[in-house]
């Protein structure tokens with residue numbers, strides 16, 4: 001993979017290519033942005049481009065011995081630091097500080113990629129600061145973090161920030177289709193993944209059919225009875241790993257209800273193959289009711305983000321949705 005294969009990050013990529021072409025790449029970079037949008041892939045490609053043996057300007061050939069070694073993670077001048085346990089530790093940074101002073105063994109530049117740099121302990125960040133205060137000539141450090149504010153200001157201020165944005169949904173969907181996903185499913189996954197290809201690929205392995213079934217059950221709860229509500233909440237809570245995915249899928253359904261109330265354009269739906277069902281459900285409800293349903297789910301998601309009790313929150317949400325629907 002060269003820079004041209006990286007999807008949807010035109011601005012970041014052209015900036016990096018220019019600095020590599022003109023040999024003005026900063027000693028320390030921080031790639032910010034959400035997970036799964038290409039930050040790590042780009043960091044590896046920077047390492048390849050800086051050391052490629054092929055005749056390529058501002059990119060890599062991805063075929064030479066150097067590129068192959070980097071792809072396999074065995075190039076002696078390209079180092080990856082990832083959290084050990086839950087954090088990047090001071091000993092890992094001490095190792096980096098030592099290695100960084102040595103000349104490259106076989107490449108032109110030494111490259112250090114610090115994945116999830118936001119997990120660095122304060123001591124680790126302070127230790128890294130020493131290297132960044134007097135950066136050795138031939139080393140490049142690439143920190144990967146969600147945002148610069150996740151790092152100590154003293155550290156962040158010494159890194160040039162390159163921003164990676166969420167990917168457009170059609171870009172994510174197109175890539176999923178290349179990987180064998182059908183049209184409807186790829187759009188569904190791309191919408192739920194909110195611009196992260198990595199997340200969309202992860203979601204492909206989730207029990208989506210089952211989750212969609214639970215979403216349908218939510219709107220089929222009989223009025224006046226409490227047991228079915230408690231039972232549904234119980235079943236959803238039991239599947240801890242898919243709880244947040246269920247809520248996102250439910251939110252997407254509420255969003256689709258609103259969309260199909262105001263337009264019949266199926267291409268705008270997350271649940272593209274459920275147009276008729278969505279229309280049927282939304283026809284009987286006022287726009288105000290639909291918006292209130294959307295907010296009910298959104299509030300539950302926000303509440304769980306602040307450690308609200310999942311079972312209680314779900315029970316309340318299901319009851320509210322049922323009442324809003326019946327109102």
Ligand SMILES: [Zn+2]
Pocket residue numbers: 051052053054060061062063064065066067068
């Ligand atoms: Zn190469």
